[in-house]
Amino acid sequence: MGTLVYAANTSLDGYLEDEAGSFDWSEPDEEVHAFWNEHERQVGTSLYGRRMYETMRVWESDDWLTTEPAVVREYAGIWRDADKVVYSSTLPEVSTARTRIERRFDPEAVRRLKETSGSDLSIGGATIAAEAFRHGLVDECVLLLCPVTVGGGKPALPRNLRLELELLDQRRFGNGVICVRYAVRSGP
Numbered sequence: 683m684g685t686l687v688y689a690a691n692t693s694l695d696g697y698l699e700d701e702a703g704s705f706d707w708s709e710p711d712e713e714v715h716a717f718w719n720e721h722e723r724q725v726g727t728s729l730y731g732r733r734m735y736e737t738m739r740v741w742e743s744d745d746w747l748t749t750e751p752a753v754v755r756e757y758a759g760i761w762r763d764a765d766k767v768v769y770s771s772t773l774p775e776v777s778t779a780r781t782r783i784e785r786r787f788d789p790e791a792v793r794r795l796k797e798t799s800g801s802d803l804s805i806g807g808a809t810i811a812a813e814a815f816r817h818g819l820v821d822e823c824v825l826l827l828c829p830v831t832v833g834g835g836k837p838a839l840p841r842n843l844r845l846e847l848e849l850l851d852q853r854r855f856g857n858g859v860i861c862v863r864y865a866v867r868s869g870p
Contacts, residue, residue, distance in 0.1 A: 684799030686729075686792070688811045689721060689824035692838035693831055698808055700832035707830045711857050714826065715753045721824065722760045724802045727795065729814075731807030732770035735781075738806070742778040767795075769810050789817035812840035820866050823847065829858035 690698055691708035699705040710718060730738065740746070741761040747754065766781040776783055784791070787810060796803060796819070805811050805820065814820050823845075825838065839845075847864035854860050 684726065684796045685802045685821040686796055686805060686814065686819050687725075687802055687822045687824055688805050688814070688820050689826075690806070690808075690811075690838050691826045691828055693835075694827055694829065695831040695833065696838050697832050697835040698838045700835040703835075707832065708826075708828050710826075710859075711855075712751055712753050713855050714857065714859055715751075715757060717826075717853075717855070717861065719753060719757050719760055722757070722764070722804070725764050725804045726799055726801030727765040727767065727803045728761075729767050729769070729792070729803060729805040729810065731810035732768060732773050734807030734810070735766070735768040735770070735773070735776075739778050787813045789813075789819060792817075792819050808836050808838065808840075812843070815840050815843060815845065815866075822850070823864045823866060825862050825864075827860045827862065 691705070691710070692698055693700075693707065700707075728738075738761065741758045744758065747758055762779065764780065766776075766778065768776060768781060768783050769785075769787045770783060771785050773783060792814065805814050811820070823839075845866055846868040848867050849862065850865050851863040852861065
C-alpha cells in the first residue's frame, strides 16, 4: 500500500505563494534541491491540481536545463519517471508523458490507487491537497519552511480543518530552511 504525502515549500507564516501569486522566495538551493530529489525518488505517482501541473510540466523539456546544476537536471529525470494524474475540469489535454487527466477528484478512486500502489504517492497543489485532507487520504505532510514571511496569499494547509499530527522527522538546511515531516494521525 502506498503512502499519500503532501509536500510543499511554505513561508514561515504558512503560505505557498504570496498575494501576487509569487513563490520565488522558495526557490531551492542545491542542498534543498538534493533533498527534494531524494524525496521524489520514492514517489511512483504524483497527483496534481491543474495549476500545479502547469507549473511542474517545465520539467518535461531539456531545453532550459543545459546550463543548470547537475542536481536540477537530475530532478527532471525523477519527475519524468513518475506517473502523473491531473485533476482538472478545464485542461483540454496534457502535454507530458505518463500523464492522464481526471475531470473530478474522486476520493474512492484515490483510496484504491493508494491500496494498489507499490510506492508512495504525492499530492501537489493547495486546492486538490485540501480535498485529500478533508477526505482523510493524506498520510504524511512534508513542509519545507522557508525563512520568510509573506503576510498573505495561498495557504499551504486547508482552512477550517483540524488535523492531529505526529512529528516523524525534522531537518535544518544551511540556507535557513527547516523541513518538518508529520504523520497525519486524525482528521475529519
